[in-house]
Amino acid sequence: AAVDIVRRCLCDKSLFSHDLVLAIIRSGQISYRLFPDLFSLLEEKKELSLLSLCLQHVLDVPETALVSALSVFLRELGAVSSKQDRHRRADYLCSVISCAHNDIFLRESLKSLSTDNALALMHFLHNTLRKGCPLSDGYSSKSSESRDLTNALLNWTSMLLDAHFMHLLMFKDAHQLLRDMHKSVSEQMSVCHSVSRVEGLLHGIKTRSIKSHKTNSFDHYQIEVLKL
Numbered sequence: 001a002a003v004d005i006v007r008r009c010l011c012d013k014s015l016f017s018h019d020l021v022l023a024i025i026r027s028g029q030i031s032y033r034l035f036p037d038l039f040s041l042l043e044e045k046k047e048l049s050l051l052s053l054c055l056q057h058v059l060d061v062p063e064t065a066l067v068s069a070l071s072v073f074l075r076e077l078g079a080v081s082s083k084q085d086r087h088r089r090a091d092y093l094c095s096v097i098s099c100a101h102n103d104i105f106l107r108e109s110l111k112s113l114s115t116d117n118a119l120a121l122m123h124f125l126h127n128t129l130r131k132g133c134p135l136s137d138g139y140s141s142k143s144s145e146s147r148d149l150t151n152a153l154l155n156w157t158s159m160l161l162d163a164h165f166m167h168l169l170m171f172k173d174a175h176q177l178l179r180d181m182h183k184s185v186s187e188q189m190s191v192c193h194s195v196s197r198v199e200g201l202l203h204g205i206k207t208r209s210i211k212s213h214k215t216n217s218f219d220h221y222q223i224e225v226l227k228l
Helices: 002-011 018-027 036-044 048-057 063-076 083-097 103-110 115-131 143-169 172-214
Strands: none
Touching: 002 018, 002 036, 018 048, 036 048, 036 063, 048 063, 048 083, 063 083, 063 103, 063 115, 083 115, 083 143, 103 143, 115 143, 115 172, 143 172
16 A cells, blocks of 8 residues: 555655655555655755655665765755754754665765765765764764764765865865864774773673672672773
8 A cells, every 4th residue: 555655655645744754654565665765856846854754664775875965955955054054064964864775876976976076075074073963862972873974974974075075175175174074084093993892801801700799709809990
């Protein structure tokens, strides 16, 4: 039934219903392979919230569709001033960045991104890596998912630079941004490495604590000093 409803909406755009499409997307019963035109329709109608939701619930979204959605978000939400708009923009962009992808196909697809959009995305990636992502309350903030998002941001930065580095070098205004981006990426890589070390140490401490608890060994205590 859901498949038939989507087909009718695609064939006759006058039948399009935001609430109906929203319910169908959340049901998880559709895939990009079945309805490749759904993304185009949402972009045409500027249904940004539904487009972002598709990226979170629809399977097998190709890299070309990711970059197309990214372009729409950057174009429609290019200049934002209010805190709410910044949160919404971050949510939408992060819904693209968090999607599964093939690095080779993504790099090729990013080449179709206009230079202006490439610069806008670079600014977003740099600010997010430096200050953190200004996500809305509805976006998950679990530590594991935050770490996954950081890894995704670093990966997208690498892919974007591979796809547009020569173009960015031609713009004098982009030179300082590239230097700042290099610094931010280096700092994040250092942080990620330190966090991985701490996780290993804390896991060892937790394991020893569990063993001590099982053997009721509470006669002594120890202080562990972690150096980064």
